[in-house]
Amino acid sequence: MEKHNNRRFYSLNDFFKDEFKDKIFKVSLDGGFTCPNRDGKVAHGGCIFCSDAGSGEFAGNRRKSITEQIDEQLEFLKDKVKDKKVIAYFQNFTNTYGDVDYLREIYYEALNHPKVLGLAIGTRPDCIEDDTLELLKEINEKHFFWIELGLQTIDDKVAKIINRGYPLSTYLETSKKLKESGIKFVTHMIVGLPTEEREDILNTAKCIVQSGAWGIKIHSLHII
Template identity: 50%
Template sequence: MTSKKADKCRSLFDLEDAMYYYSLNEYLKSTFGEKVYKISLSGGMTCPNRDGTLSTKGCIFCSKGGSGEFSADKMLTVTEQIEQAKLRIKAKTDCKRFIAYFQPFTNTYGDIAYLRKIFYEAIQNPDVAVLSIATRPDCLGKDVLPLIDELNLIKPVWIELGLQTIHKKTADYIRRCYELEVYDEAVKNLKEIGVTVVTHIILGLPFETKEMMLESVKYAGERSDGIKLQLLHVLKDTDLLNDYKKGLFNTLSMEEYIDILCACIEILPKNVVVHRLTGDGDKNLLVAPQWSADKKRVLNSINKAFKERDIVQGSKYN
């Protein structure tokens, strides 16, 4: 899909999404009075689940790029990455404000002086409206929290936590390498300093039932300001691919995914911002499900299902 077609698809979807759920687009426009575009940055991080601190293998589904295939070149400075992204975005939108999103690997896992340098460089950019940091709940220690608190006084800071599931058996299988209580403690600490918490949940993890997935979504929704719902992608050069090739599990069909997604939206509290309904897997790495590569079709099918089923966020939340 060309960028022009992708933008058209996205704008058509945005026109109707507010009818069904509290979208990130709606939140940003109501908060900042204009469209705000997310740009993915790289801080050149690694992860305790890769460098030998916890493991050398990483999470079973994680690509070699640490889920940062769409991020800017880590060899560039943060300012250079932002400027490069702005030039790229300028060709398809007149958006003037941005979310600086540190995406690949674990972005609070590093020397505190280095973290201070790159985060300040991003947040002090006049065109950056929000600083968003993807990390692990077990990498928010007493040295990091004061820095986040400090940054949050300058501009809004979002901390994105990769929970994926609340179920221990699944967490052990995907090699998450932290317990649910660690997530709970991280959320508590972040809430105490007034930082926005966005939780990532993967739908379609091996051996999980629809009910298990909904339990994870409800748990995260009750504790988070925002949520990202991500379809499980099987990517090349991952241990998950080895199990997939062995026939140990199947990925969700588009119909199954949309059915689960509809149920997720209905049980989310109305005030939780839905940052993502699905995700993009790098087409050069994506093995399954192949239907997810056709984003226009996926978004149109989701929108159609929401409309036909009269889906309303929070309508079944107790």
């Protein structure tokens, strides 16, 4: 812990510096997706904390190609990135919620960009079908890669309040499949959800650790 300033956590930035000997930036991309709790498959309106942009306000423009989005993000970050490589991060909405052929096309378009070091994909645990999982396993065997799963809470009653649209059992099942496939996954949780107290928050964190998550992304509740 000494080389990480005696912090009680190991940050993603720490990992990048240990693994790649450099600071690595992410470029946020919009793959043109929606979510099953927006289009009516599960629900309408989306989660209560999700914005009209699918919580990806700083991502690229979905009307442009993935390559064009990466180039624009690199231009925006040019003073920070310079000659460094980046992680392509599919952020907006649910980025595995689509036909597997389309997913393959855009994922590999991002990976084939000369400045892209690896791939991160934000999604929901109820939106990784078997054929999609096979694609993710293929990518994971060849590239630096991780998945980000939106859990937020382990309390299914609170999940209904925030309109999450799936039970805890779905997260546990999907995290098990990812772990067995050797795919790294980061789980999102929110602090400050309705009715939750300190013990509830700690129980969610403990569950995420026990699920085998590679990392935890902690948010405070913000409703736009």
